[in-house]
Amino acid sequence: MTDEKSLVSGFDTSAAEPRLDEGGVLGSIGRTGASRRQFIKGVIASGAVVSSAGYVFGGLGGCSMEQPAGGAAAGGVERLISLMVNGETRRVDVLPFETLAMTLRYKLGLTGTKLGCDRAECGACTVLLDGVSTYSCSTLTHTVRNKAIRTVEGLEGPNGELHPVQQAMIDELGPQCGFCTPGQVMSAVGLLETNPNPTRDEVRHALSGNLCRCGAYDHYLNSVMRAARA
Amino acid sequence: MxxxxxxxxxxxxxxxxxxxxxxxxxxxxxxxxxxxxxxxxxxxxxxxxxxxxxxxxxxxxxxxxxxxxxxxxxxxxxxxxxxxxxxxxxxxxxxxxxxxxxxxxxxxxxxxxxEYTVDPLESLYPGGPNALADGVNTGGGRTGLELRRVKWTARDFAVVEEGQLPFGEAAWEWAFGDVEAGLAEADLVIDESFVSQGNSHxxxxxxxxxxxxxxxxxxxxxxxxxxxxxxxxxxxxxxxxxxxxxxxxxxxxxxxxxxxxxxxxxxxxxxxxxxxxxxxxxxxxxxxxxxxGSARGTLQGRVRMGFRADGKVTAIDFSVVQDGGANGGFQDAGDAAAALSIIYQPTAMRYRGIPVVTNTTPRGPQRGPGQNQIASAVEPLIDSAARKLGLDPLEIRKINAVDNDGKVGGNQIPVTSAYMSNALDRGAELFDWEQKRQRSGDRNGSKVYGVGVGQAYHDCGRTGYDGLLVLTPDGKLHLHSGVGNLGTYSYVSTTRPAAEILKCDWGSCVVHQGTNTRHLPSASTQTGSNTSWTMTRTNYVAAMDALGKLKEIAAMDLGGAPEDYDIGDHKVFSKENPEQSLTYAEAAQRAIELGGKFSGEEPPEEIHEITKLAVAGIAGTGLVGVAKDTLRMDGDVPALACGFAGVEVDLETGEVELLDYVAVADCGTVLHPQGLGQQLKGATVWGIGMALYERQIYDPQNGLPGNIGFEQCKPATYLDVPSTMQWSAVDIADPQNPVGSRGIGEPPMGAAAAAIVCAISDALDGHVFKRTPIVPDMIINHIAGREQSNQPLQIHTA
The missing domain is CATH 3.90.1170.50 (Aldehyde oxidase/xanthine dehydrogenase, a/b hammerhead)
Incomplete structure (x- = not known):
């Protein structure tokens, strides 16, 4: 695990630690004007391009004109952490209550991971954590700092060649509306990495946490079976 | 062809x-x-x-x-x-x-x-609560009716004691033929009330x-x-x-x-x-x-149907109350009536319906609105009639099956084409109906096997929209698709007839869609299974316009008359001397030089304002093909489907497992086999949900919703559908579509729901629940001989 401080020269991470001081979760520290400077320093130092940061859970000064107290006051302050996403180290400020889906979508620009329900019912947000398919809408980002995170954006080869599951889903016309597709793809990849030659019934069970309202199940199953043969 | x-x-x-x-x-x-x-x-x-x-x-x-x-x-x-x-x-x-x-x-x-209500019948009862201020309880939404108050008399409600749907003043009605005479001459009359519960999209x-x-x-x-x-x-x-x-x-x-x-x-x-x-x-x-996000309207209905001894339906008397939700709802009731009229081809029929506003989520059209509810409600009653008449469920459907002489609705509009009997035969063969029917009632531990067949319909044709394409000087054919991208891929498949007519390689075609800044023509809403029929026509007329312009330009530049020219290999050439030709790229360049109608500078008058904006956006970029669909459309364009289901009903748990399923479409010429397969199987998954799982629950005392979200009312999952499903299509061209196509997206759902409900009934010695979805406790109560926890007409129930 990389030590954040060593990467971010001059960045006072202590100010970004969740702090249960006399003022409650936030106290008087909050996201002050200093955060903008700290954010920019952090980005420069780590080399990370943090897109759309601060959109959902309050405030990074780099992107919000206003400096809200609300987001931070509601549940603590952001902390700069390192995530291993699709084989790259990504530096990102994360609130204590922030879900991985939100971090991926709104801070790392990885919008292939979809939010269908945001409550662990549909599977559109499925990613792989150390190879295990997981609902990212119901996973706190702080809990995955030591895990390898794979999203649908991380499946293609260096020259854009598709993962066999993706290619099979094109060949079998797996998707209909496509909204659940990234989640279906990730569950299928997770399965095939542990069980390269599944039976059709094993595929059904492995993907059963991924709803498809279009009802494209048969086409998705055909796709995964084709990918397994590839 | x-x-x-x-x-x-x-x-x-x-x-x-x-x-x-x-x-x-x-x-x-x-x-x-x-x-x-x-x-x-x-x-x-x-x-x-x-x-x-x-x-x-x-x-x-x-x-x-x-x-x-x-x-x-x-x-x-x-x-x-x-x-x-x-x-x-x-x-x-x-x-x-x-x-x-x-x-x-x-x-x-x-x-x-x-004041509020979640129950249409409560609102129709004298002195009952009204969902809207000023005492209004019917109309609005997409019903096409004025907002007003309707109350029935207490006497109208007397039949509730017999478990039948009461009926008073109707908001919608039509009739043809002599219904009472038709019922009187029938060898068998069934008279049943039913509930089809609405569900969220x-x-x-x-x-x-x-x-x-x-x-x-x-x-x-x-x-x-x-x-x-x-x-x-x-x-x-x-x-x-x-x-x-x-x-x-x-x-x-x-x-x-x-x-x-x-x-x-x-x-x-x-x-x-x-x-x-x-x-x-x-x-x-x-x-x-x-x-x-909208929901399907609940229907509380009653059908009286007369049958001859050979199973032919003589007359139907259909009355229905539609829960219109808070917005007043859609026209499910009338669509259900039209579906009954086409699927069973009665010689006489009366329809009375009323939508009632309730303080529940707004209701709108949902995949086969009305048609699919009525399929799952009435198809099992057809099986009841077949049992009483000693007929096979397949045979009673075939004797009533709609064909090219079929008519639809109160005005008895003719169909453009219909081959339901062919679809039933195809499905029976694929399913192995004869063999599987022998297994009806077979026990496997606590499970009982049953089979069912279901049919459904949707009207799927519109006309009057525009097609737009451009041949550009790089030799590309740009196909501008004005429909949305809802997952059927029909935004593409309906443009392919234009490429077909212009004999273009698909690799040289570019489809434009997704935003009006890409200059898209007026198109129908991508609803009602109509895209295949409606938008193949617009692409056809645009291609024919381009074809005419190609020949005109060739005649101008190379001599002779336009009719002396033909096309092929991305060229327009003289029929007499094929060496005398212009490539499409050259013709496109000439169209730009000629301007006027050729390059879209002077679009036709009759096209829609939206298409004119689109044409203005691409004018001068090539040879523009643009036209309004004024092709012949006499009659109702039917999307038809049937389905065959084999189920096991667990008498101990009340669970139903769908083991085998075959879906068959009668949708004219098949445009895109993979896409059609997706629609048939996807609609089947919806049908499984309608038959077994999906409904909205409301607390009548407080008007609170009881099952928000996927978990409390999950759509069918991988584990709820058969591991494999089969499908087929009749694939006979419709004479009024230039490529023979009709739509299909909606009725395979109703066919599946109906087939499953019928199969459950078959497994349970012909018992009909007269309610969907059929949830496990209904089955368990039935097996135990207990009263159901729901009253016969109750809605929004668990």
Whole structure:
């Protein structure tokens, strides 16, 4: 695990630690004007391009004109952490209550991971954590700092060649509306990495946490079976 | 007829983006300075808002602005008279969602509760509660009826004691033939009341919208089934002229009828954005999607049907009450009646219906609205009749099956073509009906086997829309598709006839869709299974226009008359001397030089204003083919499907497992086999949900919804559908479509629901529950000989 401080020269991470001081979760520290400077320093130092940061859970000064107290006051302050996403180290400020889906979508620009329900019912947000398919809408980002995170954006080869599951889903016309597709793809990849030659019934069970309202199940199953043969 | 493209599979241009996650849905869009809006929704089923005190909320740090029904243009988007739990009262924007939600909690609503009802029959009863202020309880929505109050008499309700649907004054009615005589001469009359419970659309992508303004133009990202058809109402929602609207809708994460036009969230986001001068992301949660994402209308119906001894239906008397939800609902009742008239071809029929407003979620068209409910309700009654008459379920359907002489509805409109009997034969063969029927009632431990066959219909044809294409000097054929991208790939498959006519390699074709800035022609809404029929026609007429222009240019440049020329290999050439030719690229360049009608500088008068805007956008870029569909359309265009189901019913748990399923379409010429297979199987999954799982539950005492979200009312999953499903199509061309195609998306659902309900009945010695969905406790109560926990006509039940 990389030590954040060593990467971010001059960045006072202590100010970004969740702090249960006399003022409650936030106290008087909050996201002050200093955060903008700290954010920019952090980005420069780590080399990370943090897109759309601060959109959902309050405030990074780099992107919000206003400096809200609300987001931070509601549940603590952001902390700069390192995530291993699709084989790259990504530096990102994360609130204590922030879900991985939100971090991926709104801070790392990885919008292939979809939010269908945001409550662990549909599977559109499925990613792989150390190879295990997981609902990212119901996973706190702080809990995955030591895990390898794979999203649908991380499946293609260096020259854009598709993962066999993706290619099979094109060949079998797996998707209909496509909204659940990234989640279906990730569950299928997770399965095939542990069980390269599944039976059709094993595929059904492995993907059963991924709803498809279009009802494209048969086409998705055909796709995964084709990918397994590839 | 042998085609190069029609009837062949292809890789849709958007599918790669779907499997790589690059497909951008509305919530994937970002804009500089974007802020977040959240809703304040109604906590009660009906009320009047006397005041909204947002002082403290607006003073909170990070809060930017608020939009209520009192803002200009927002009165039809938000409400001061919330009519159901979850109705949209206001939207508040802040720098982030948490700040917005915190601020909304500080808003003080002075809301006066009003009377409410979640039960149409309760509302129709003398003195019963009314869902709307001023005592109104029927009309509105998309019923086509005026808002008014209707009460039946207590005497009308007397038949409730017999478990039958009461009926008084109708809001809709039609009849043909002598119904009473038809029933009197029948050898068998069945008379049954039933309930088909409504359910949420639950599109996977909630109707999230991102909107902003730039240089006086309103830019809207919002998923919708349709595209150009949605522009006029979207412009009104946003308060802009069509020319100032940029609508981006490349992907729509499911609609199923609930996103036929752009949701009200678009207007709310756009107007809030204009008010606060910031881009607004209005993220709709799963809860909110349940509230505002539309639902199927519940039907409480009664059918009296007469049969001859050979199974032929003589007459039908159909009455139905439709729960219209808080908005008044759609026209499910009439569509159900039309479906009965075409599927059973009675010689006489009477239909009476009434929609009733209730304080439940708004109801809209959902995949086969009316037609699919009635399929699952009446097909098992046909099996009851078959049992009494000693007929096979397949035979009684075949004797009534609609063919080319078929008629539909109160006006007995002829069909353009119909081959239901062929579809039934094909399905029976694939399913091995004879063999499997021998296994009816077989026991496997606590499980009993049963088989069923179901049929359904939807009207699927429209006319009068425009086609638009351009041949450009690089030799490409640009096909401009004005429909949406709801997941059927028909935005592509319906353009392929144009390439077919112009004999273009598919590799040299480019399909344009997804935003009106790509210059898209007027198209129908992508609803009602109509795209295949309607938009193949527009592409055909545009291609024929281009073909004529190619020949005209060749005649001008190479001599002779246009009819002396033919096309092939991307050239227009002299029939006498094929060496005398122009390539399409050369002809496109000549069209630009000639201008006028050839390059779109002078579009035809009769095309729609939207198409004229699109033509203006591409004028001068090549040879423009543009035309309005005025082809012959006499009669009703039927989408027809049947399904065969084999189930096991577990007598101990009440669980039903669908073991085998075969779906067959009668949809004319097959355009795109893979896409058709998807529609048949996807609709079947919906049918499984209708038969076994999906319904809205409401607490009658407090008007509260009981099953919001996927978990409490899950659609069918991988484990609820057979591991493999078979499908086939009759594949006989319709004479009134230039490539023989009709639509299909909706009826395979009703056919599947009906087949499953019939199969359950078959497994249970012919017992008909007269209610969908059939949930396990209904089966267990039946097996145990106990009374059902629901009253016969009760709705919104668990």
């Amino acid at each position: 042998a085609y190069e493209l029609i009837g062949k599979n292809f890789t849709p241009p958007d599918v790669r983006a779907k499997v790589t996650g690059r497909a951008k849905y509305s919530e994937d869009i970002r804009a500089e300075g974007m802020v977040f809006a959240r809703f304040l929704t109604s906590p009660i089923p009906h009320g009047r808002i006397n005041s909204i005190d947002a002082t403290e909320a607006l003073a909170s740090e990070g809060v930017i602005g608020i939009l209520t029904a009192d803002d200009e243009g927002a009165e039809s988007l938000l409400t001061n008279e919330p009519k159901y739990v979850g109705d949209l009262i206001l939207a508040l924007a802040a720098v982030d969602e948490t700040t917005a939600e915190d601020a909304i909690e500080k808003i003080v609503l002075d809301i006066e509760p009003l 639950h599109s996977m992508e909630p109707r999230t919208t991102m909107a902003y303004w730039e240089n006086g133009k309103c830019i809207v990202h919002s998923g919708c089934q349709s595209l150009t058809a949605a522009l006029p109402s979207l412009a009104r929602q946003c308060g802009v002229e069509l020319a100032d609207l940029v609508y981006i809708n490349e992907y729509c994460g499911g609609g199923f009828g609930s996103k036929g036009t752009v949701s009200q969230t678009a207007g709310i986001a756009a107007r809030l954005s204009r008010k606060i001068n910031r881009p607004v992301m209005l993220r709709v949660s799963r809860h909110e999607e349940f509230y505002i």
